[in-house]
Amino acid sequence: MKQPLTIAQFEEQLRGKGELYHIYHPFHIAMHKGECTREQIQGWVANRFYYQASIPVKDAAILANCRDVETRRLWIQRIIDHDGDAEDKTLGGIEAWLQLGESVGLDRQDILDEKFVLPGVRFAVDAYVNFARNATWQEAACSSLTEMFAPKIHKSRLESWPQNYPWIEPHGLQYFQMRLSQARRDVSHGLRVTLEHFVTRDEQDRALNILQFKLDILWSMLDAMTLAYQQDRPPYKGLIAEPIYHKRILK
Numbered sequence: 001m002k003q004p005l006t007i008a009q010f011e012e013q014l015r016g017k018g019e020l021y022h023i024y025h026p027f028h029i030a031m032h033k034g035e036c037t038r039e040q041i042q043g044w045v046a047n048r049f050y051y052q053a054s055i056p057v058k059d060a061a062i063l064a065n066c067r068d069v070e071t072r073r074l075w076i077q078r079i080i081d082h083d084g085d086a087e088d089k090t091l092g093g094i095e096a097w098l099q100l101g102e103s104v105g106l107d108r109q110d111i112l113d114e115k116f117v118l119p120g121v122r123f124a125v126d127a128y129v130n131f132a133r134n135a136t137w138q139e140a141a142c143s144s145l146t147e148m149f150a151p152k153i154h155k156s157r158l159e160s161w162p163q164n165y166p167w168i169e170p171h172g173l174q175y176f177q178m179r180l181s182q183a184r185r186d187v188s189h190g191l192r193v194t195l196e197h198f199v200t201r202d203e204q205d206r207a208l209n210i211l212q213f214k215l216d217i218l219w220s221m222l223d224a225m226t227l228a229y230q231q232d233r234p235p236y237k238g239l240i241a242e243p244i245y246h247k248r249i250l251k
């Protein structure tokens, strides 16, 4: 039987997975360098909305699978972060993302209708939600750990977009600002759960595989966008006025 990794080694291997984060995807690199057209940015924002809108559904699935009160008390904050709080009028991530959409010139209703969500993006995001529905809450918590690498990507957009895309209204970038502290808080909890729960070497390997699954989801989303918006590959090329691909058929 293989020896378990020490906690420090296990954490190092989880963090090492950052080498495969979508920050290194060619679409994302082009976006960072200012090489994207207006339509490519719009395509990315419209498609990523499906991820944003699915995150609280995913987190609700985790809550539904969790019998630990302490965990639920912490985890519920993730839903509030995205949905906002009607009482104290806190801006939620979904609304902030819609404002980002408007600042890049998209129509709010088109975003809400998921009009431009490509099939490949939908399949990838749905795989994440379905995983959270079927896995244990600790495994689902582990799958959220790509957030370890997210503050860097949000920061890179805050730093580079105003210069590279001066046509985007700066107000729209507040989503990225909000996520900096929220992601760090999520990670400290998700990482604690993962390090404590996956103890044997087989379990640790499973956690690393789960994290790879999540990295693959983020990467596959950008692959789908590359085909449609960078390579203009039919039949899904560009932001089609009347998209031919299927609309949402699942709840």
Ligand SMILES: O=C(O)c1cc(C(=O)O)c2c(n1)C(=O)C(=O)c1cc(C(=O)O)[nH]c1-2
Binding pocket: 055, 093, 143, 144, 145, 146, 147, 148, 149, 150, 153, 154, 179, 218
């Ligand atoms: O913009 C990004 O590149 C990015 C990546 C990720 C991620 O790594 O999963 C998240 C987010 N953003 C994000 O904004 C967010 O709220 C979020 C929640 C989660 C999750 O798995 O629960 N990931 C991410």
